[in-house]
Amino acid sequence: MSGDVQQTAALPAQAPRKDPPRETASFAGRRDVAIAANTGGNTPPASTPQPDVKTQVETYMRRWEVRGGPQKGEMIINGLARDMERLAKQPGGQAVIDAIKQKLSAKDREALTCHLASGENYPRSWIGAMKNASRMTVDWGLGTGPDRLNFGPRTDASADMRNAPGVERARNYFYKKNAQNIAAGKPLDPVTNYKAYFGLKGAWQSGFSPTQQFVGSYDVNITPVKRNGCTYLRFELSNNSSMRSFLYGIGPSYERTTAGPGGNMRQTYWWEESLR
């Protein structure tokens, strides 16, 4: 996991977007989606012949129309984007992608393009997140490794934080705060210094998410960014793992220059999402 971590001295406001691909490609070699039924999930045997482009396109369109629900538009875009990332790795997948795009409205096509460019569909790997959280726990306890960690969009740690309860609340807050601005096409207000709550409720809600359990409470900043005609929301989460937070406020907080084991270890997790 060391390849996922960059040691930095400052927030990654201008950090380059070239994140190295993760070593394990979760979807490599899978052809399940292309032939999946509307309810999805059935992986055909490897010897199953690939349906023609038309059939695949119809399957995808039907699949996401059926899966709609209250947030139908968003679901369709999210789902199609995920499928397209998998398709792009398959032989002949690009033809299916192009055909699907042709079927979409101009607005949906634009939303899909922005969504794909954001890289927000980077798949979450629980094992990768667990390895990383274990490593951080050991490093914090022993005072080893860097005292500042920066996790970019294509890391298991950031992927594990994207749907954390505190992030969901900050995201809802951003959209509620900017509802009128979005409707009117006005500049969006950022969310700064949102304190995400953890506590017993957070520990329960975070479940088996290793990164969320390691991080606990944290600060959230959401900054709107415009690029290539798309509006993205840049999420930056900052956390300080300290003896004070470990002991629920009873213990002291100290830098590693004072004492290595249990000394402050700061992390930043960041990624971008397309504006919904």
Added chain:
Amino acid sequence: MISRAGTTALAISLALLAPACSPSSSKTDVAGTYAAHIKGDIAVLVLNADHTFRQTINGKDGKVVINEATWNTVVTGPDEVVIEFSKFRLMPAYSPEKTDETNWSTSVERTAAGMLQFCYDSDAGYCYVRQPRL
């Protein structure tokens, strides 16, 4: 010994009475008096209905600090409210170096006892808990 029917009736009665006894109502009704304490520092925060607040911090060294500014809420979902503060004073025991915080926000939560609270740092137990009305 209480019969099964009696036990059921008692449970239903308690369930019906519980909301009436609840120490706090909706999260949108956040105006009131809150208190927080960390390592001997005690802070009392009065959120007024006109969206002003008065914060009084009694340090363990006897020093008293008073801060006044404004607050606001944004309803983000069913029983989900975010509270915003324009200018805030941090307790010295929590942050000896940084005394002021501007423009911070957090979600209003409930304690295990059902009291409203909001936390600056829940990991450190830095939470303002609503005090019962006397």
